[in-house]
Amino acid sequence: MVSDPTSLKGLVHAHTGRPVPEIFSFTGTSESLLPQVKQPYERAGELRAGVAGFEALPVGIPVVVGWNDMNAAFLGMGALTNGFVGLNLTGTSEHLGCVGPCVHVAREAYLGVNRVLFLDDREAFYGVTSSGGQAVEWFVKDLMGAKDVHDYFNKLFENQDEIPLASNDNLLFLPYIEGERNPWNNPEVRGVFFGLSRSHRQIYLAVAVLEGVCFALRAIYDQLPVKPEQMIVSGGASTDDLWNQMKANVMNAPFVKLNTTEAGCTGAAILALSILHLGMSFKEGTAKIVRPIQTYRPDADRCARYEKNISSFWRCIITWKSRCLT
Secondary structure, three states, X not given: OEEOOOXXXXXXXXXXXXXXXXXXHHHOOOHHHOOEEXXXXXXXXXXXXXXXXXXXXXXXXXXXXXXXXXXXXXXXXXXXXXXXXEEEEOOOOXXXXXXXXXXXXXXXXXXXXXXEEOOOOEEEEEEEXXXXXXXXXXXXXXXXXXXXXXXHHHHHHOOOOOOOOHHHHOOEEEOOEOEEOOOOOEOOOOOEEEOOOXXXXXXXXXXHHHHHHHHHXXXXXXXXXXXXXXXXXXXXXXXXXXXXXXXXXXXXXXXXXXXXXXXXXXXXXXXXXXXXXXXXXXXXXXXXXXXXXXXXXXXXXXXXXXXXXXXXXXXXXXXXXXXXXX
């Protein structure tokens, strides 16, 4: 019965790990309900005998506290390397942010995104878009009737010398089919295609959906107080070369793919290494385990066009605001 300060955010103080009295007073509950608070790299206990599913492991093996999926993934993506590290964790929803040294920055400098402590005197600024993979899956499976997202895009684009820019043809997709979290928190906001005409074929709608998620991420990226030199990308969608390149063009920053999509497992392994007393710091452990394999560099021409089109995306949001965002 152990947890870490991040997973108990709101209940315990982020710096001290001590209960926040005002919360328990407000809810009329007792601080005794809290589990023991430890850091994610500390020992929680040991494996007991007879635990179903773990019979193959030796009794007494250390159990590390661990971390929530986002922080473990950020750690497994190299968040403890030098400077500010840009991170894009893909999935049903997408996390985008940066981890770096604790800095003195006014709240106005990161409106709409979250700020939390990390490890080794570093902190994370990040936002989450509810769009992500679920918007793409909705389009591919529910609208197009395809069974596999990757197969659908591979077949759709296989004979294309160059992928068109839907936003360059005045077709924009607001991807908020499940509401939105950052940089504006509104579960009632909904998605929409803007500029749809009879001339738009399936490929344009498909590209518009991908671009729409990229623009939603750009809304978060623009609110980061520090713009990293590059973004590390992981998660299931990080295998998609087209989407990685599109993100690099929309954000006008290199995107770097790792040798694994399971950065959360990598982060858990780095945490577990601390129990083995190998004499390695988290930073050294990260350097040995995290391996970039490909970099997607921004294309200057497409960056310029996306920079123009992002303004149209903002105008669509303003137009739609009176209906959904207020």
